Amino acid sequence: MAENTALLDTLRAGYTFDDPTITLGAAVVDGEVHADVPVRLPLRMMNRHGLVAGATGTGKTKTLQMMAEQLSAAGVPVFLADVKGDLSGLATAGTASDTLTERTRATGMPWQAQAYPVEFYALGGDGVGVPVRATVDSFGPVLLSRIMELNETQESCLQLMFHWADQRDLPLDDLKDLKAVVVHLTSDEGKADLKGLGGVSTATANVILRKVTGLEASGMDQFFGVPEFETAELLRVAPDGRGVVSCLELPTLQSKPELFSTFMIWLLADLFAELPEAGDLDKPKLVFFLDEAHLLFDGASRAFLEAITTTVRLIRSKGVGLFFITQTPKDVPGDVLAQLANRVQHALRAFTPEDAKALKATVQTFPKTDYDLEEVLTGAKVGEAVVTVMDPDGAPTPVALTRMWSPQSTMGPTPEDAMKAAVAASPLMGQYGTAQERESAAEKLAAQAAAPQGETAVPATGESARDGGNVTVSGVDLGNIEEIRREEDARARRAQEKADKPSDFEKAMGNFMKSAGTQIGREVVRSVFGTRRRSGGGLLGGLFG
Known part of the structure; x- marks a missing residue:
């Protein structure tokens, strides 16, 4: 006792x-x-x-x-x-x-029945809730590589593609934009755009494009796009002074676990970039x-x-x-x-x-x-x-x-x-309820392809670009996923390891990504904390800066 x-x-x-x-x-x-x-x-x-x-x-x-x-x-x-x-x-x-x-x-x-102020959200409208979307740009290649299960070599190439799109002011709003960029950079006409930085092998480009197409087929394309969700919405307080509970509904989590987990990190990354230093507070924000x-x-x-x-x-x-x-x-x-x-x-x-x-x-x-x-x-x-x-x-x-x-x-x-x-x-439905379209990478590349001064392998109209029309790169129809799969399988049978051996560029890019110390490295390296829409560059941008 x-x-x-x-x-x-x-x-x-x-x-x-x-x-x-x-x-x-x-x-x-x-x-x-x-x-x-x-x-x-x-x-x-x-x-x-x-x-x-x-x-x-x-x-x-x-x-x-x-x-x-x-x-x-x-x-x-x-x-x-x-x-x-x-x-x-x-x-x-x-x-x-x-x-x-x-x-x-x-x-x-002292129990008392009580309801609380709740805002329901849904990833891309998948479920009951205000749709939450992110642009491919703000999601970034590191997180996107996680969803697509890319290896380090493939991730390095994706980093370069994002860097190229940044430099050319080609917004990557959704997966169609990313597909248009991959197609262009791996075409004969687009190789000149990588002069001085090396080139991406057709095999690696095929893998990336195949993965992007797989994301579309699984319905993840509805998550990527505009209007993009502002994470500051999570910090709201109800008129009665109570904190708003933001509840993300996940009815199909089991079929998309990578998207859910990676989205959580994107939210935290964006919050970090958005919020000022707070120090010790009486209660958390x-x-x-x-x-x-x-x-x-x-x-x-x-x-x-x-x-x-x-x-x-x-x-x-x-x-x-x-x-x-x-x-x-x-x-x-x-x-x-x-x-x-x-x-x-x-x-x-x-x-x-x-x-x-x-x-x-x-x-x-x-x-x-x-x-x-x-x-x-x-x-x-x-x-x-x-x-x-x-x-x-x-x-x-x-x-x-x-x-x-x-x-x-x-x-x-x-x-x-x-x-x-x-x-x-919800007042947020007026802002986020309807998906929007704006001129982004697919439309800009399509317009470039249609211009008299340059014949390219990029689809000739913005509509065909966004609908995933067929394009030819080195004799391979990159818009046809079945053709890509047959090529990939044949390559694997011949000797996958040898065929997948990184090019000199890819080896250099892998080492470069690990060092991430030069000025170009600071531009190319994008992390879970870096977003295109933010001016501060995020946490790791600051660390490398």
């Missing part, structure tokens, strides 16, 4: 703050919930980032929802991805029940919840992982907090995990030797505690979690097994009719 009293005193002192907080729940010791020992998280420390982890069905989504509600109530805007569809319930007041009443009474929560966080890291290149690590490390200075939501901490690379100061760990399972290793590794990431964490983490109930956060002095709080508070909004989807009505009434 004395040990229990000492632990409770430690927890009570460790989670008592003068600063504004959100309440995560109530401490649990020896199976008893202590409503008089609330477990809190200081608002000002939420830009030190965090992790919400746990096995499937342990309550991670409800924890995320409850945290988003309290942040909104405190005037902090929130961004989250609605992977399962449940989080749309934030827009609808919850319903009381006997079970809920018993739980909230035990945790000392925005808290960003990254659900299904493992999708960010699966199959990622070393360069991409380094970019994510840099994002996490530096974006907190802009007043933005990041919370990763995933099943186990091992889903997150060590360099990123080391920067997540606030931990909410729901139950883990130890059904296999691999699970047991993950459990031991998780336990080792927590401060020393009187809890037997291996036992606690495998025996925690649904809606319970082991918590440690950063206090206002920058020190970790004592580890606390916590019965989490409950959401006050609906713990399930908002009816689709209500969502559609909310989207239709």
Whole structure:
């Protein structure tokens, strides 16, 4: 009993703050919930980032929802991805029940049914929400290469193509623009444009074009275009002072995981370029919840992982907090995990030797505690979690097994009719609701091709360029994906490694991309932080500058 009293005193002192907080729940010791020992998280420390982890069905989504509600109530805007569809319930007041009443009474929560100000978004209009689009230009070749699964050589060539388009004032709004540029640069007429920089092999160009065509075929072309989404929209506050919850609906996530994960990094990159330095704030400007966080890291290149690590490390200075939501901490690379100061760990399972290793590794990431964490983490109930956060002095709080508070909004989807009505009434629909067309790379190259002074292999009209009309490059119909595939397969049978061996230009470009130190390098290297529409060049532009 004395040990229990000492632990409770430690927890009570460790989670008592003068600063504004959100309440995560109530401490649990020896199976008893202590409503008089609330477990809190200081608002000002939420830009030190965090992790919400746990096995499937342990309550991670409800924890995320409850945290988003309290942040909104405190005037902090929130961004989250609605992977399962449940989080749309934030827009609808919850319903009381006997079970809920018993739980909230035990945790000392003054529960009251509440709806929150929610703005629904959808990638390119794929789902119910205000369409979110980005231009190919602002997405950049690094992120685009991630979606297209290009290797380093192919990515280097794509970098050069973006550089060439920048220099010629050829806006890359959508995938048709990118296709027109690839076709032109690999044509006999376009080779002169690369004089002094080398050339791109037809084989590599074919791969890039094939990948672009694949993105179009999978429906990703609707995401790229104008009007481009302004990430400042995520920082809005409702007229009543509550932070707006920006909810990205993802009904087809499983078919487009690379687009989702890469889009998240684009958002963060653009936010970093847009926001001024903030220093230490009383509360964050925005808290960003990254659900299904493992999708960010699966199959990622070393360069991409380094970019994510840099994002996490530096974006907190802009007043933005990041919370990763995933099943186990091992889903997150060590360099990123080391920067997540606030931990909410729901139950883990130890059904296999691999699970047991993950459990031991998780336990080792927590401060020393009187809890037997291996036992606690495998025996925690649904809606319970082991918590440690950063206090206002920058020190970790004592580890606390916590019965989490409950959401006050609906713990399930908002009816689709209500969502559609909310989207239709949104003032953002007037700005982003309808895709637009403007003169960009495809039209400009088509006009150039039609000019009397130059016969080119580029389609003769803007319409044919944007419709993907057939063009001939070195005797290969690059507008015909089946022809490309047959050529690729034949080349693979002859000897793929030899045929794919980088040209002298491509070797030089690969080394050049790694060094990225010269003036031309600063122009060519585009990162997850660089956007064409921004004047500052983004974070890495500043580092290389």
